[in-house]
Amino acid sequence: MDYSINLHETIKVSDFVKAETEIDAVIYRQEFEKYRQTYLKGKSDHDLIFCFIFLQVYIECFLHQNMRRVTEMEFKPPRDHILTTWLRGERRKIPQKMDDFTANFFSPIPADVQQLTDLIKGRFDNISSIRNLFAHGHKVASWSDSDGNSGISPARSLLTEDQMNQSIAEVNELGSAWSDLLDKVLLQCKALRRVDDFKFLKI
Numbered sequence: 001m002d003y004s005i006n007l008h009e010t011i012k013v014s015d016f017v018k019a020e021t022e023i024d025a026v027i028y029r030q031e032f033e034k035y036r037q038t039y040l041k042g043k044s045d046h047d048l049i050f051c052f053i054f055l056q057v058y059i060e061c062f063l064h065q066n067m068r069r070v071t072e073m074e075f076k077p078p079r080d081h082i083l084t085t086w087l088r089g090e091r092r093k094i095p096q097k098m099d100d101f102t103a104n105f106f107s108p109i110p111a112d113v114q115q116l117t118d119l120i121k122g123r124f125d126n127i128s129s130i131r132n133l134f135a136h137g138h139k140v141a142s143w144s145d146s147d148g149n150s151g152i153s154p155a156r157s158l159l160t161e162d163q164m165n166q167s168i169a170e171v172n173e174l175g176s177a178w179s180d181l182l183d184k185v186l187l188q189c190k191a192l193r194r195v196d197d198f199k200f201l202k203i
Contacts, residue, residue: 025061028054029203036164045159049134052158052167056131059124059171063094063178066198067101070185074192075104095121102181105188116181123174127167130158168203175200 032054039047068086075082082104092100098117102109109117133155134140140159144150182195 022065025058025065028058028061032058032203039161039164043161045140048159048161048164049140051164052130053134055167055171056127059127059174060094062200063120063124064090064097066178067097070182070192070195070198071101071104074189076191094124102185105185110184113181113184116177116184119177120174120181123170123177126170127174130163130167133158172202175202 032051035047035050035054038044039051068090071083071086075086086100086104089097089100098121102113102117106113132138138155139153140155142150142152142156179199182198186192186195
C-alpha cells in the first residue's frame with residue numbers, strides 16, 4: 001500500500017525591507033566635549049568659542065531628532081497623517097516644534113506640561129543667543145587706547161569659564177525638563193512603550 005503524498009506548493013512572498021542608518025546628534029556632543037577638555041587645559045578663547053557653538057548645535061539636533069523619533073514610533077497607521085504633517089514641517093524652529101510636539105499628545109495642554117515646554121524653550125533661547133553671536137560674525141574684541149579708555153564687545157564678554165559653566169547648567173536643566181516631558185508623553189501613547197532611549201544624559 002502506497003501512502004506517499006505528493007505535495008506541490010507555490011509560495012509567493014513579496015517583502016519590502018528598508019534599512020536606514022542615521023547619524024546621531026551625539027557627534028556634536030563629542031565635539032563639544034573635545035573642545036571643552038582642550039579649553040580647560042589651555043584656556044584658549046578659540047576653543048571656548050567652539051564649546052559654545054557645538055553645545056548649542058548638539059542640543060538643537062538632540063531635540064529635533066528625538067521629537068521626530070518619538071513621533072515616528074507613536075503615530076502608526078491609521079494615525080500616520082500626524083507623522084506626515086510633522087515631516088513636512090521639519091524646517092520649523094525649536095520653539096514651534098516644541099509646541100506642536102506637545103499638542104500632538106495633549107489637548108488641552110496641562111499646566112505642568114506647558115511649564116516644562118516653556119522651560120525647554122527658554123533655556124534653548126539662552127544657549128542659542130550666545131551661539132548666534134559667534135556663528136553669525138559678531139565682533140569678538142577688546143580694546144584700549146592711549147587715553148586709558150578700554151572696552152569689550154558683547155560677544156567677547158561671554159568668553160569666560162563661568163559663562164560656559166552657566167550654559168552647561170542651563171543645558172542640563174533643559175535636558176531634565178525634556179526627560180520629564182517624555183515621561184508625561186508616554187502616558188498618552190498607544191504604540192510607544194518606552195522613552196528611555198530618547199532621554200537626555202546630563203553633561
